[in-house]
Amino acid sequence: MVIAVASGKGGTGKTTVAVSLALAASNDADARPLLLDCDVEEPNCALFLDLDRITRKPTGVLVPEVDPVKCDLCGRCAEVCVWKAIAVAGEKVLVFRDLCHGCGSCTLMCPRGAIHEIMHETGSIEESSNRSVDYAGGVLNVGQVMAVPVISALLDGHLRDRGKRTVILDSSPGSSCPMVETVKASDYVILVTEPTPFGLHDLDAAVRVVTDQLHIPSGVIVNRDGTGNDDVIDFCRERGLPVLARIPMDRRIAEVLSEGKPLVRALPEYMDLFREILATIGETTS
Amino acid sequence: MKQLVVLSGKGGTGKTSVTACIAGLASKEMTLVLADADVDAANLELLLNPRRRDTYQFTGGFKASIDREACISCGRCMEVCRFGAVVHPDGDPDAYSVDPVSCEGCKSCYYQCPVNAISAERTVAGTWYLSDSHCGPLFHAEMFAGEENSGKLVSELKKAAAGLCGSHDCGLVLVDGPPGIGCPVIAACAGADLALIVTEPGVSAIHDLHRILQTLVHFGIQSSVCINRSDINVSRTEEIEESCRNEGIPVLGRIPYDDRVTMAMCRGKTVLEYDPASPASMAVLGIWKKLREFL
Ligand code: SF4
Ligand code: SF4
Numbered sequence: 001m002v003i004a005v006a007s008g009k010g011g012t013g014k015t016t017v018a019v020s021l022a023l024a025a026s027n028d029a030d031a032r033p034l035l036l037d038c039d040v041e042e043p044n045c046a047l048f049l050d051l052d053r054i055t056r057k058p059t060g061v062l063v064p065e066v067d068p069v070k071c072d073l074c075g076r077c078a079e080v081c082v083w084k085a086i087a088v089a090g091e092k093v094l095v096f097r098d099l100c101h102g103c104g105s106c107t108l109m110c111p112r113g114a115i116h117e118i119m120h121e122t123g124s125i126e127e128s129s130n131r132s133v134d135y136a137g138g139v140l141n142v143g144q145v146m147a148v149p150v151i152s153a154l155l156d157g158h159l160r161d162r163g164k165r166t167v168i169l170d171s172s173p174g175s176s177c178p179m180v181e182t183v184k185a186s187d188y189v190i191l192v193t194e195p196t197p198f199g200l201h202d203l204d205a206a207v208r209v210v211t212d213q214l215h216i217p218s219g220v221i222v223n224r225d226g227t228g229n230d231d232v233i234d235f236c237r238e239r240g241l242p243v244l245a246r247i248p249m250d251r252r253i254a255e256v257l258s259e260g261k262p263l264v265r266a267l268p269e270y271m272d273l274f275r276e277i278l279a280t281i282g283e284t285t286s
Numbered sequence: 287m288k289q290l291v292v293l294s295g296k297g298g299t300g301k302t303s304v305t306a307c308i309a310g311l312a313s314k315e316m317t318l319v320l321a322d323a324d325v326d327a328a329n330l331e332l333l334l335n336p337r338r339r340d341t342y343q344f345t346g347g348f349k350a351s352i353d354r355e356a357c358i359s360c361g362r363c364m365e366v367c368r369f370g371a372v373v374h375p376d377g378d379p380d381a382y383s384v385d386p387v388s389c390e391g392c393k394s395c396y397y398q399c400p401v402n403a404i405s406a407e408r409t410v411a412g413t414w415y416l417s418d419s420h421c422g423p424l425f426h427a428e429m430f431a432g433e434e435n436s437g438k439l440v441s442e443l444k445k446a447a448a449g450l451c452g453s454h455d456c457g458l459v460l461v462d463g464p465p466g467i468g469c470p471v472i473a474a475c476a477g478a479d480l481a482l483i484v485t486e487p488g489v490s491a492i493h494d495l496h497r498i499l500q501t502l503v504h505f506g507i508q509s510s511v512c513i514n515r516s517d518i519n520v521s522r523t524e525e526i527e528e529s530c531r532n533e534g535i536p537v538l539g540r541i542p543y544d545d546r547v548t549m550a551m552c553r554g555k556t557v558l559e560y561d562p563a564s565p566a567s568m569a570v571l572g573i574w575k576k577l578r579e580f581l
Contacts, residue, residue, distance in 0.1 A: 008326070008327055009297065009298060009327050009329075010294075010296065010297010010298045010327070010465040011296060011297040011298010011299060011465075012297075012298055015490065041465075041466035041467045041468045041471075041497075042295055042296055042297075042465065042466055042467065042490075042493075042494040042497060044296070044489075044490040044493060044494070047489045047490060047493060048489075080393065080394075080397055082347070082348060082391060082392055082393055101390055101392060102368065103368055103369075103390065103392030103394050104366065104368055104394060105366075105392055105393065105394035105397060108366060108394065108397070108398060109397055140467065140468060142467060142497055142500040142501050142504055143500075143501060143504040143505070144468070145437065145468055145469040145472055146468065146469060147466075147468045147469070172466065173297045173298075173326070173327070173465055173466075174326030174327060174464070174465075175326055175429075175431065175432065176325075176326050176429055176432070176433060176434060176436045176470075177432075177433075177434035177436075178468070179432075180387060180432045184387065184388075196548055196551055196552065197329075197332050197551055197552060197554070198302065198327070198329045198332060198551065201327070201328075201329055201332060202326075202327040202329070205326070205327070205429075205431065208431040208432075209431045209432040212431065213387065213431050213432050214387065214432070227545065227548045228548055228551075228552055229552050251518070254488075254515070254518050255518060255519060257488060257489075257490075258486075258487055258488035258489065258518055258519040258522055259488075259489065259519070259522075260488075260489035260490075
């Protein structure tokens with residue numbers, strides 16, 4: 001089972017939930033859970049995991065490279081490139097690697113076979129584990145624009161041979177392409193929110209993606225319950241979304257998280273809550 | 287005309303609440319134009335309650351579609367699509383169609399189809415607005431569910447904001463930026479004179495603070511920092527101040543945890559309007575005074 005943890009609004013506790021679920025799944029005798037950090041712009045799961053040695057492999061986008069001997073400057077590549085990532089300038093073809101989406105169209109269209117592709121590094125995939133969970137995460141390099149190729153490399157590499165493991169995906173916040181790339185790989189989406197007007201507004205946007213567009217089953221976790229108002233709960237009722245849990249506003253939680261301690265280890269009274277969430281999701285998806 | 291962008295790296299640090307307070311304070315001293323560049327979570331509107339003046343369509347990328355009548359089932363499109371967007375509808379191996387959610391809009395299939403059965407059109411991916419708020423004109427947007435190209439939308443918004451600001455000879459463009467470090471963030475920063483990063487004293491926010499600071503260095507933009515909910519972990523707050531001092535980045539102030547920020551939000555107000563004497567309000571006022579010197 002693949003569970004994505006997402007939220008329309010950032011900072012609602014997505015990573016806390018993802019890490020807690022992975023640790024709660026770790027006494028499942030079947031197989032070690034796998035936690036994938038797909039929030040490649042700001043990956044934070046590793047900070048809470050006390051990991052063994054981390055290995056890193058570069059990843060990126062396949063970009064064109066032009067052989068100046070074969071190229072006759074016809075400009076077909078520049079015509080077909082939707083992102084203007086390749087251009088003929090005087091006697092040379094320029095490639096703007098950071099704009100290239102790696103679609104391969106220019107290579108296919110070059111009438112002289114003058115283009116081949118090389119890997120342009122835009123990020124890396126890290127792997128590690130600790131006593132109870134296996135971890136992998138994508139990291140977008142600073143200054144790079146596109147998160148999606150790093151996310152898709154991470155998911156391609158780790159979802160294929162997952163067997164019966166429970167896999168938890170920590171998604172990017174928001175509801176545009178990086179979030180979509182992550183949640184569409186999942187069987188169930190947990191949307192974490194806050195009971196505030198901002199939380200509600202951004203939850204609504206996320207629900208429109210997950211439910212209305214992708215039709216993936218989902219449930220909501222309300223974090224910092226007790227602040228704000230009841231509008232989020234009313235919204236969930238109207239949209240028929242199960243409220244999987246309400247995590248109270250508790251200053252102790254903010255304090256332990258600020259030190260990088262996983263919630264269910266530092267405050268073990270929360271462990272059962274996350275086991276119950278996993279059980280509920282297990283029943284819904286089976 | 288100066289341009290100030292408010293960023294955070296990590297989401298949920300209070301960026302939008304701080305932006306709205308600064309908007310209120312700045313508008314008393316100068317004319318300003320606002321842009322909500324966090325188009326994924328466009329929340330500034332919820333605190334400023336603006337009145338919509340003009341609505342514009344945002345045209346996003348291409349989406350391919352296959353004419354089932356003309357298709358000869360050769361499978362070339364599926365072979366060339368690197369984004370897994372060409373699928374067999376209902377599992378029928380002779381039928382081909384494009385999943386619009388996965389389509390990147392590269393048009394590769396369009397060029398490769400031997401019988402020209404594929405078309406690719408630009409689609410409307412969102413709406414953007416020019417609205418009037420009590421702090422000044424606000425440019426904001428709504429992306430349609432699951433759309434890409436938010437960086438392009440941010441660039442469009444900012445261009446419109448800067449244009450209006452220039453033609454009215456106003457003093458400040460204030461931009462509420464998105465979280466993260468990727469495409470929409472880079473678009474939100476372009477041309478900024480100063481970035482204000484709202485961070486928090488926790489390991490995640492500190493990790494993300496370093497990444498956004500490196501991003502700003504990479505693009506040559508001057509940074510400044512303020513620390514929200516600073517009393518949640520005082521030693522981490524001191525750690526941030528120390529590391530900023532070492533890197534020569536000004537720290538403009540600490541904002542203590544204050545539940546009146548949320549209470550204000552529930553009433554569609556900034557904390558400064560709701561309770562100007564509250565600890566958070568006083569702190570933001572101090573930050574604005576320092577910001578003004580930089581601008
Ligand atoms: S691979 Fe695609 S995006 Fe990159 S330069 Fe070629 S046509 Fe443009
Ligand atoms: S336009 Fe590009 S991404 Fe879309 S279906 Fe065609 S090949 Fe795939």
